[in-house]
Amino acid sequence: MEHSRTCNQCGKGIVGRSDKRYCSDQCRHLSNNTLKRQSQGERRIQQVNTALRKNRSILRQLSPQGKTTVPRQYLELAGFDFRYLTQLYRTQRGNTYHFCYDYGYLLLDEDKVLIVNWQPYMEDR
Numbered sequence: 122m123e124h125s126r127t128c129n130q131c132g133k134g135i136v137g138r139s140d141k142r143y144c145s146d147q148c149r150h151l152s153n154n155t156l157k158r159q160s161q162g163e164r165r166i167q168q169v170n171t172a173l174r175k176n177r178s179i180l181r182q183l184s185p186q187g188k189t190t191v192p193r194q195y196l197e198l199a200g201f202d203f204r205y206l207t208q209l210y211r212t213q214r215g216n217t218y219h220f221c222y223d224y225g226y227l228l229l230d231e232d233k234v235l236i237v238n239w240q241p242y243m244e245d246r
């Protein structure tokens with residue numbers, strides 16, 4: 122059965138074998154590279170999202186009411202990954218809170234961590 126086909130990359134008509142999806146090798150390579158880049162990007166987004174969700178759930182479990190001081194080790198043992206955060210909040214006194222969505226922490230002396238909840242005023246600049 123003959124029906125008109127177009128190149129998946131550039132949209133031009135394709136002549137030849139019915140299983141061809143691209144008009145040329147160039148279009149095939151271009152398309153494959155684009156797909157590869159996209160899926161690498163998507164994988165990375167997934168990875169980071171997973172790490173952030175895990176961080177948030179650890180903060181939530183350790184501090185169900187917000188505002189709790191715990192040893193930093195508790196976070197580490199639970200698998201908290203300090204590299205991932207969604208936002209920084211710097212107080213007027215110069216303390217920097219690290220947030221994972223609606224839970225944040227402040228590193229204190231003696232390897233302790235203060236866990237807090239996100240507050241609407243923190244959005245102000």
Ligand SMILES: [Zn+2]
Pocket residue numbers: 128129130131132133143144145148
């Ligand atoms: Zn093409």
